[in-house]
Amino acid sequence: MREYYEELKKYGKVKLKESLTKNTTFKVGGIAHFFIEVTEEEKLISLLNFLNSEDIPYFVLGGGSNVLFSDEGFEGVVIKLQTSELKLREDNEIVVAAGVLLNKVVNFALQNKLSGMEWGTGIPGTVGGAVRGNAGAMGKENANCLVKVKIWRDGEVFELDKTECGFGYRESIFKNNKDVILSAVYKLTPGDEKSIKEIMQTYLKQRTGRFPNLPSAGSFFKNIEVNKWSGKKEDLPEIFWERGKIPVGWLVEQVGMKGFTIGGAKISDEHGNFIINFSNAKQADILSLVETIKEKVYNKFGIELEPEVKIIN
Ligand SMILES: Cc1cc2nc3c(=O)[nH]c(=O)nc-3n(C[C@H](O)[C@H](O)[C@H](O)COP(=O)(O)OP(=O)(O)OC[C@H]3O[C@@H](n4cnc5c(N)ncnc54)[C@H](O)[C@@H]3O)c2cc1C
Numbered sequence: 015m016r017e018y019y020e021e022l023k024k025y026g027k028v029k030l031k032e033s034l035t036k037n038t039t040f041k042v043g044g045i046a047h048f049f050i051e052v053t054e055e056e057k058l059i060s061l062l063n064f065l066n067s068e069d070i071p072y073f074v075l076g077g078g079s080n081v082l083f084s085d086e087g088f089e090g091v092v093i094k095l096q097t098s099e100l101k102l103r104e105d106n107e108i109v110v111a112a113g114v115l116l117n118k119v120v121n122f123a124l125q126n127k128l129s130g131m132e133w134g135t136g137i138p139g140t141v142g143g144a145v146r147g148n149a150g151a152m153g154k155e156n157a158n159c160l161v162k163v164k165i166w167r168d169g170e171v172f173e174l175d176k177t178e179c180g181f182g183y184r185e186s187i188f189k190n191n192k193d194v195i196l197s198a199v200y201k202l203t204p205g206d207e208k209s210i211k212e213i214m215q216t217y218l219k220q221r222t223g224r225f226p227n228l229p230s231a232g233s234f235f236k237n238i239e240v241n242k243w244s245g246k247k248e249d250l251p252e253i254f255w256e257r258g259k260i261p262v263g264w265l266v267e268q269v270g271m272k273g274f275t276i277g278g279a280k281i282s283d284e285h286g287n288f289i290i291n292f293s294n295a296k297q298a299d300i301l302s303l304v305e306t307i308k309e310k311v312y313n314k315f316g317i318e319l320e321p322e323v324k325i326i327n
Contacts, residue, residue, distance in 0.1 A: 018070070019048070021064065022048055022050055022091065024057075024060075025050060025057045025058070025061035025064075026050045026051050026052040026054075026057060026061070026096075027050065027051045028048060028050045029046075029049040029050070029051075030047070030048065030049075032046045032049030032092070033045055034046055034083040034088065034092070037049070037075065037078045037094065038078035038079075038081055038231070039077070039078055039079040039138060039229060039230065039231055039232075040078075040081070040082055040083075040229055040230060040231045040291055040295075040300075041229040042083060042229075042291055042295055042296070042297055042300065043082075043083025043085065043087065043088075043297070044083065044084060044085050044086050044087025044088075045087040045088075046088045046091075046092035047087070047088065047090060047091070048090070048091040048092070049091075049092045049094060050091060050093055051094045051096050052094065052095060052097065052113075053096045053097060053098065053113075054097065055097050055196055055197070058093070058095070058196065059166055062093075062169075062194060063169055067169075070091060071088075071089065071090030072091040072092070072093055073090065073091075073092050073093070073326065074093050074095060074142070074194050075092050075093065075095065076112070076142045077115065077140045078139075079138040079139040079143065079231060079232060080147060080231050080232060080323055080324060081323065081325075081326060082297060082300060082323050082324070082325045082326065083297065083326050084297050084326060084327050085296050095112055095113035095142055096113045097112060097114070098114055099197065100114050100118065100119065100122055102122075102126055103199075105201065106128055106201060106202050106203060106204060107161065107199055107200065107202075108122065108126075108128070108131075108202060109197060109198075109199050110141050110198055110199075110200070111141070111196070112140060112141050112194075112195045113140055113141075113142065114140060114141050115138075115139070115140055116134045116137055116139055116140060116141055116143075116149070117135070117136070117137070117138075119131055119134065119141060119200070120135050120214065124214065127204060127207045127210070128202035128203065128205060129202060129204070129205030129209075129210050129213075130158070130159040130200065130201070131159065131200065132154075132210060132213045132214050133151050133154035133155065133158070133217070134151075134156075135214045135217045135218055135221075136217065136218050137149055137151060138232075141195075141198050142194075142195045145163055145179075145186065145188065145198050146186055146188040146189060147184055147186070147322070148181045148182065148183070148184055148185055148186050149184075151221075152217050152220070153257070155181075155183075156181075157176060157179070157181035159200045159201055160176050160181075160198055160199070160200055161175075161176060161199040161201045162174060162175050162198070162199050163179065163195055163196075163197065163199070164195075164198075165188075165193045165195055165196060166194040166196055167191075167193045168192070171196065183236065183237075183239075183259075184236050223284070224285060225284065225285055225288060226282040226283075226290050228290040228291065228292055230282070230289060230290045230291065231289075232288070232323070233263075233285075233287040233288065234304065234322065235262040235287055235307075235319040235320060235321055236319075237259040237261050238259065238260040238265070238317055238319075239259065239260075240254055240255055240258055240259065240260055242260070242317055243260060243317075244316055245315065251264075260317075261287065262286065262319060263285050263287040263288075264286065265286070265317065265319075266281060266311070267286045268314065269307075269314050271286065271306070271307060271310060272286050274303070274306070275292070275303075276299050276300075276302045277293075277295055277296060277298070277299030277302070278292060278293035278294045278296065279292070279295040279299040279300045279302075279303045280303075281307070289303055289304070297325075301325070307319065
């Protein structure tokens with residue numbers, strides 16, 4: 015292990031036995047054996063090549079806002095992405111490193127009077143996390159303005175066009191492979207600063223009070239396509255048909271589980287798709303709650319819920 019420590023120091027700041035509770039919005043998880051903060055893309059690539067060649071397990075962490083670690087921690091290297099490149103190119107394109115916070119990009123676009131990133135207002139996490147999960151809000155998503163991404167794949171670095179990323183609702187190929195997103199290019203449209211700001215403020219207002227203020231990883235499950243509904247059409251609110259999605263929060267409410275607790279984990283009173291860590295929850299508390307929700311929703315509606323949050327056992 016000592017020799018690994020010496021090697022890892024070449025790529026960034028290494029912390030031993032770093033708490034994952036401290037580094038995730040859920041505030042759950044044991045310790046990472048090695049935790050390395052990487053600020054430069056070149057070093058990130060070299061580090062990935064090293065870990066890959068030595069067969070050392072690693073996990074790429076962005077803002078930690080969509081992950082649930084085990085209380086046993088992570089027996090390998092957690093790579094905390096802190097790459098920071100963010101620049102404006104010709105043709106209203108923004109090039110941004112994966113480690114940059116999404117909200118920084120939203121504000122950068124505003125400063126440059128560019129519209130298209132407003133959907134990201136208030137979404138925690140980094141660009142890398144947003145690309146992987148095709149993050150979105152207010153009916154818009156990352157894929158709407160993304161042009162291409164630069165990735166590391168099994169020792170090689172190359173670009174993928176947006177059409178090669180398999181984007182769908184909270185989906186991409188990156189959810190099912192081991193690619194590491196290095197940077198992204200977004201193409202925006204010139205806009206009026208005041209109007210962009212107004213949209214951002216409206217979005218922020220809509221988010222305020224809707225989401226609980228306690229530790230969570232955002233919506234735990236993906237919302238459901240309306241075509242999965244096998245009940246009577248009139249039993250589903252019209253707005254869901256219009257939007258094409260059944261909010262999981264509504265399903266949870268229908269099975270009477272809002273406010274339900276197991277150990278330190280609770281289904282939020284405000285939002286049925288938010289599981290909150292209200293009192294030193296263990297991963298096991300959250301996973302028991304998840305199984306109970308899945309079972310109740312399946313028994314009542316025949317709908318299978320799929321987690322949006324990345325669970326690391
Ligand atoms: C209060 C709250 C509100 C939220 N609201 C929204 C919302 O409105 N819309 C929405 O879509 N999401 C929302 N989320 C969820 C979360 O913020 C997003 O999923 C976000 O994009 C995750 O980014 P991250 O950097 O925190 O990813 P992390 O949590 O660090 O990682 C998530 C996954 O992405 C992988 N990953 C991270 N970076 C990279 C990379 N560079 N290359 C490859 N894989 C990578 C990780 O390995 C992990 O599997 C919310 C979360 C919270 C806590």
